[in-house]
Amino acid sequence: MTDDADSNVAEDPITGEEIELPADVEVGEIVDNPVTGAELEVVSVDPIVLEEAPELEEDWGE
Amino acid sequence: MKVGVCYSRIRKDEKLLLNELRDRGHEVEKIDVRKLTFDVADTHEAFEDLDIVVDRCLATSRSLYVTRFAESYGVPIVNSHETADVCADKAKNSLALEDAGVPTPATKVAFTKETALEAIESFGYPCVIKPVVGSWGRLMAKIDSRDAAEAILEHKATLGHYEHKVFYVQEYVDKPDRDIRVLATDGEPIAGMVRSSDHWITNAAKGATTDVFELDEQARALVARASEAVGGGLLGIDLMEIADPEGGDRYTVHEINHTVEFKALQEAVDIDVPGAVVDWLEAKVASEAAEVTSG
Incomplete structure (x- = not known):
């Protein structure tokens, strides 16, 4: 947690770097690493844990 | 009201919806369908006491089953399984529109490369070939010539999934x-x-x-x-x-x-x-x- 109430930080499991996340982030949410663009999934919020998001599947989308 | 939201990813769309529901004081049950097993006989506890379920599954296959299970459990779900079933498949979608007299592009479906080529040639060039299941514009092709048609059909026929062998051919609008x-x-x-x-x-x-x-x-x-x-x-x-x-x-x-x-x-x-x-x-x-x- 940072001092900023509007944001959180968590470790990118791919790069090991800390990335900033919104304060209202929730389980299941997909966030992008702002530098690498990698999609990460929030798997827990207390503490915040990120995992590499699943690869795009053929039947995904609307 | 108590609202179930079936999902496998919380995108910005789901976040907007979840925030709006919570801001209005509704109780939200987030249902990550990747973590559940669905019993055909017994209602899963995640679906109990829900006034309505919103299907936000990103994967079409999951969406089709989740909507069917929810209806079997007697829980109203949007969209219904009937709607999901028709919309998930472009051929069924086109048939439903045509049956209802809604203007929709001329479309033919074929099951072999040879008949697909006949369908393509009947439209002339350019025409369009699309996967029956899929979205975000992926694997759609505008076909400008017979050479291109033969190449695309060859590629589709060798792709692994059987759905690629359902050739959905459409006029180019x-x-x-x-x-x-x-x-x-x-x-x-x-x-x-x-x-x-x-x-x-x-x-x-x-x-x-x-x-x-x-x-x-x-x-x-x-x-x-x-x-x-x-x-x-x-x-x-x-x-x-x-x-x-x-x-x-x-x-x-x-x-x-x-x-x-x-x-x-x-x-x-x-x-x-x-x-x-x-x-x-x-x-x-x-x-x-x-x-x-x-x-």
């Missing part, structure tokens, strides 16, 4: 460099936008630019009929403007989406899109409760 997405609830438009691109695929997921679209009477009427044709619900209805209309039809409906994304629409219009969706959910639950009481 000579539209302006844009198409129209209307978000509607049971045929009533919430908002519309145009998606513009120099590329023939004018999909927001492919980088098209968006702007508000004000529906005229003909567009409104088409949206209502298209929605009814697939069983209603929260739908993204895609229309194209016909460059040289015959018989007074200025639009053609090429697709209806049943787990519709709306973040691009929210950015294009001033309307509170998730607010309108939740208004509709509240009305739906109130109407079901009234039916139970009067029944």
Whole structure:
């Protein structure tokens, strides 16, 4: 947690770097690493844990 | 009300919806379908005491099963399994529109490379081939020549999944460099936008630019009929403007989406899109409760 109430930080499991996340982030949410663009999934919020998001599947989308 | 939201990813669309539900004081049960097993006989506890379930599964296969299970458990789900089943498959989607007399591009389905080539040649060049299941404009091809047709069919025939051997061939609609997405609830438009691109695929997921679209009477009427044709619900209805209309039809409906994304629409219009969706959910639950009481 940072001092900023509007944001959180968590470790990118791919790069090991800390990335900033919104304060209202929730389980299941997909966030992008702002530098690498990698999609990460929030798997827990207390503490915040990120995992590499699943690869795009053929039947995904609307 | 107590609302279940089935998902496997919380995208911006789901976040907007979840925040709107919570802001209004509704109880939300997030249901990550990857973590559940569904018993055909016993209702999963995650579905108990829910007034309504919203299917936001990103994977079409999951969406089709989840909607069916929810209905078997006796829990109202939007969209219904019937709607999901028709919208998930482009061939069924086209058939439903055609059966309802809704203007839709001429389409043929074939099961072999040879008959697919016959379908392509019957349309002439250019024409379009699309996967029956899929989205975001992926694996769609505009075919400009017989050589290209033969190459594409060869590739599709060797792709692993059997659905690639269902060849969905469509006339190429000579539209302006844009198409129209209307978000509607049971045929009533919430908002519309145009998606513009120099590329023939004018999909927001492919980088098209968006702007508000004000529906005229003909567009409104088409949206209502298209929605009814697939069983209603929260739908993204895609229309194209016909460059040289015959018989007074200025639009053609090429697709209806049943787990519709709306973040691009929210950015294009001033309307509170998730607010309108939740208004509709509240009305739906109130109407079901009234039916139970009067029944």
